[in-house]
Amino acid sequence: MPSALARPASTPPQELPVAPPVAKPTPASTLDAYVGDPNFMTSLARGLIVIQAFTQQHPQMTISQLSVKTGLSRAAVRRCLYTLTKLGFAGAEDGQRYGLRPRMLSLSHTYTTSSSLSTSAQPILERMSATFRESFSVATLDGDDIVYIARTQVSRVMAVDLHIGSRLPAYCTSMGRVLLAYLPTEQLEQYLSRVDLIPHTTRTITSVEKLRLALRNVRRLGYALVDQELEVGLRSLAVPVYAPSGRVVATVNLSGNAPRMPVYDMQTHFLAPLRNAASELSAFLR
Structure with missing residues (x-):
């Protein structure tokens, strides 16, 4: 005998529309x-x-x-x-x-010989390397990367062989953090909205909010210290280089082997020389 309460006919679950895959920008x-x-x-x-x-x-x-x-x-x-x-x-x-x-090198040579920033930076870095026997660099921001425009290398501190023209991601390097920290607010927000925070090591900041906090600390302290976020064993310290307008146009950096160069030593022994070099370089831009 059929039940007094008729069971409603079951309806197949509706399939949600599948969004087409988003094409990766090229x-x-x-x-x-x-x-x-x-x-x-x-x-x-x-x-x-x-x-x-x-x-x-x-x-x-x-x-x-x-x-x-x-x-x-x-x-x-x-x-x-x-x-x-x-x-x-x-x-x-x-x-x-x-x-x-x-012949492609002639293009980079044209830049380095015509750029007052690059030509002025190289002898400053060479003098610092002769004094401290460490590796120093100057870089600028190009898109989402830093680009080396001057460099001295006393010892190999990275697995990647860096040279003038080398590019590294800005978010996980000390020079990149400095250049990002002093960007106008609108440009920084645009960067944070599009950057892909790839974890290069277990220490790499991969959260936009944590990166935003780190950049605020850079502005508060006037320098960036990045500890093994790009490569295990690599520790680096960077300070800003100011143009006469007050805009940060470049950054001076020291890179060292983490076990050999403790954070405290970097801050106490190298922060002042880096700032002096940045001030000297700024003077050439006037």
């Missing part, structure tokens, strides 16, 4: 912001994107590999490489895997 996608700008040279921008795709980890790549890495079409990559090869800035020994040629 260097080529940044060019979309300039669509319609009659003064923007897209072909030049594409060539620069191809040049910047070559790294220490990927010194040689095929057209297909460059196309995937840059987001440019194979045809666009091929035309860029053809031009760079004709001008002597790139080439392919086997006809397939392209790499940059020594």
Whole structure:
């Protein structure tokens, strides 16, 4: 006999719509912001994107590999490489895997010889290295990275071989923390909204709020000390370099081996010399 209370017919659960995967931004996608700008040279921008795709980890790549890495079409990559090869800035020994040629160094040399900041910094760092027998650097902010514009290396303190033109993430380096801390508020918030805080070590700050707090401390103290956040065993100290306008345009840094250089020693023995070097460098900018 059927029950007086009829059981409602079961309805299949409704499937939630699946959002399409978000395409990862590529260097080529940044060019979309300039669509319609009659003064923007897209072909030049594409060539620069191809040049910047070559790294220490990927010194040689095929057209297909460059196309995937840059987001440019194979045809666009091929035309860029053809031009760079004709001008002597790139080439392919086997006809397939392209790499940059020594002539590319002329571009960086042009910058270092024409930049008052770079030319003024190098002798200051060399004098400091001769005095303290430690490695010192000067860097500026370029996008989300720091770029070395002057450097002296007494001993190898990092697994990566750093040199003028080397790039490192700003959020987990002492020089990057200084440069980020003194950014205008709007620029800093834009950076924090897009940065991918990759944990390079177990000490790396990977929270935006913790990074924000660390940057506030940098402004309060006037220096940044980063302890093994980029690489285990690497400890670094950095101070700001001011332009005549009062804007922070660069940073001077000391890098050392953590077991050999305790935090207290860095603060007591090297903070004052770093600040003196930063003041001396600032004087050249007047």
